[in-house]
Amino acid sequence: MNMLQVSVWRGGASGGYRIYEVPRQESQSVLDVVTYIQRHIDPTLSYRFACRVGMCGACAMTVNGVARWTCRTHVSKVVKGNAIQIAPLANLPVIKDLVTDMRGFFDKWARARGQFVSGSGTTRKDDFARVASDSPERVAANAGIECIGCGVCYASCDVVSWNPDYLGPAALNRAWTLVNDVRDGARRERLAAVAGDAGCHACHTHLACSERCPKDIEPTASIAGLKRAVARAALKGEL
Amino acid sequence: MSSGQAGYAAGPAAAPGTNAKFETWLWIAQRASAVVLALCVLVHLVTIIYAVRHGLTGAAILGRTRGNGVGLAFYTLYVLAIAVHAPIGLRTLCQEWLGWRAASLNWVVGAVALALFVFGLRAGWAVFA
Numbered sequence A: 001m002n003m004l005q006v007s008v009w010r011g012g013a014s015g016g017y018r019i020y021e022v023p024r025q026e027s028q029s030v031l032d033v034v035t036y037i038q039r040h041i042d043p044t045l046s047y048r049f050a051c052r053v054g055m056c057g058a059c060a061m062t063v064n065g066v067a068r069w070t071c072r073t074h075v076s077k078v079v080k081g082n083a084i085q086i087a088p089l090a091n092l093p094v095i096k097d098l099v100t101d102m103r104g105f106f107d108k109w110a111r112a113r114g115q116f117v118s119g120s121g122t123t124r125k126d127d128f129a130r131v132a133s134d135s136p137e138r139v140a141a142n143a144g145i146e147c148i149g150c151g152v153c154y155a156s157c158d159v160v161s162w163n164p165d166y167l168g169p170a171a172l173n174r175a176w177t178l179v180n181d182v183r184d185g186a187r188r189e190r191l192a193a194v195a196g197d198a199g200c201h202a203c204h205t206h207l208a209c210s211e212r213c214p215k216d217i218e219p220t221a222s223i224a225g226l227k228r229a230v231a232r233a234a235l236k237g238e239l
Numbered sequence B: 001m002s003s004g005q006a007g008y009a010a011g012p013a014a015a016p017g018t019n020a021k022f023e024t025w026l027w028i029a030q031r032a033s034a035v036v037l038a039l040c041v042l043v044h045l046v047t048i049i050y051a052v053r054h055g056l057t058g059a060a061i062l063g064r065t066r067g068n069g070v071g072l073a074f075y076t077l078y079v080l081a082i083a084v085h086a087p088i089g090l091r092t093l094c095q096e097w098l099g100w101r102a103a104s105l106n107w108v109v110g111a112v113a114l115a116l117f118v119f120g121l122r123a124g125w126a127v128f129a
Helices: A030-041 A103-111 A136-144 A152-156 A158-162 A169-179 A187-194 A208-212 A219-235 B020-053 B058-065 B069-098 B103-128
Strands: A003-010 A016-023 A060-063 A066-069 A083-087 A094-096
Touching: A003 A030, A016 A030, A030 A060, A030 A083, A060 A152, A066 A152, A066 A208, A103 A169, A136 A169, A136 A219, A152 A169, A152 A208, A158 B069, A169 A187, A169 A219, A187 A219, A187 B020, A208 A219, A219 B020, B020 B069, B058 B103, B069 B103
Parallel strands: A003 A083
Antiparallel strands: A003 A016, A060 A066, A060 A083
8 A cells, every 4th residue: 555654743742753654545635634643543632624625724734744623634735745744723822733733823912903993983773884895995905804823824924933022923913904894983092002023024925824825815906005094194283 | 903803813923033024124125226226337337347448447437427416316316225235134134044133133234334425425426536
């Protein structure tokens, strides 16, 4: 039988790679490979997954050095000879094996004011807000709204690796969708939260986030939008 | 915060030393000075190439720059743009490469800006006066 040589990260930050032999199968995903190892070779292997169909974003890992959703990555697409290397996502603390601690990642969404804030004066008795689907704000929000928070962009970002305080592509993209939400009432606070050395101004436009995003979102464009919005607010004295 | 944000849970405080207004104005200043520099560098390079290709002597160049108010005004603008642009970039480099994010960085970078401005103006004045 054709066997894959799978090198898997084991342990915490100071762990190392261990090699497993996994039978090669047709239409095999990288998640299938990891699952095979846990079910048939070593039940102590820790990893995360939930939906298996690219909806939840839980199974993101580093495959041959690149952050990917393992459920949507065919072995045939990434295998080199018969070898694959699987590691936890970069730029996040490793808890164990392929599982990272994503608290810092989501805390940054909160720091970037990633929560919707109802505009002042609106109550639950008001009618639904009507937002034209072809309005520029709605179009801009649409471009970034499908993010499911998998962390692939964050793990791929050079600026995050240089500056641990940097909010990162996902949190900034979320902020940009809310900046374009005409119902939102926290524009000023949000623009102030995403400005500066830890925010949109730190982006080097390397485009790794846009290149790697499994949802084809372009956080780089969202961050550029934030830079423009923040500059406009500063010029108007609204920052 | 407006009254509409009652119940809005603020996230953890931003990292120390991050002043949104200050950082944004630095960003605007660096972009604006870059626009000026793009033009100034072009004029400066064309002038150098012209002088070299035509074999102008030092004395001939000084003959053209002495008392030339337009030249002095141009190089004053050029020096000003450099004194704004370069230190802001240097500041970012120090933050990213050295992890230097203390208030002392702003003072050092401010001193670099002042030095660039003073020495640049001195050079411009030297070929004018």
